[in-house]
Amino acid sequence: MAQIYTHEDVSKHNTRDDLYMIIDNKVYDITKFVDEHPGGDEILIEEGAKDASGPFDDVGHSPDARQMLVKYYVGELDPESKPVVVQSANTLKTVNDGAAGK
Numbered sequence: 574m575a576q577i578y579t580h581e582d583v584s585k586h587n588t589r590d591d592l593y594m595i596i597d598n599k600v601y602d603i604t605k606f607v608d609e610h611p612g613g614d615e616i617l618i619e620e621g622a623k624d625a626s627g628p629f630d631d632v633g634h635s636p637d638a639r640q641m642l643v644k645y646y647v648g649e650l651d652p653e654s655k656p657v658v659v660q661s662a663n664t665l666k667t668v669n670d671g672a673a674g675k
């Protein structure tokens with residue numbers, strides 16, 4: 574049996590050192606991939622911890638890119654679970670920078 578994750582479970586893995594991503598109802602632990610992504614680390618941290626199926630498709634990733642996902646698969650998205658508001662590590666940084674300027 575595959576491990577089942579809710580959106581909330583995935584949302585907790587929202588940093589460079591612990592980053593999950595949902596693509597097409599499957600859950601991936603992409604922590605080790607962040608530094609290897611040809612499209613850069615920032616975008617993964619920004620789109621991570623949630624469902625990134627749309628952005629992933631929009632880029633027109635190659636079949637090779639999709640194949641790479643297999644390596645990072647950790648389980649299935651709970652089809653009953655609802656999306657939650659995710660604060661990505663990037664968003665948190667922006668918020669902190671803003672506060673520091675006050």
Ligand code: HEM
Pocket residue numbers: 594601603606610611612613616617620625628629632633634635636637638639641642
């Ligand atoms: C774990 C999931 C992902 C994997 C395995 C992955 C893999 C790759 C790979 C292999 C490439 C090189 C081009 C290609 O083969 O298609 C690439 C490029 C790119 N990826 Fe991803 N990607 C992932 C998620 C994302 C997400 C969520 C975004 C958000 C929009 C993104 C944005 C990009 C961009 C913009 C490029 C183009 C970089 C360039 O050619 O300058 N990727 N990705």
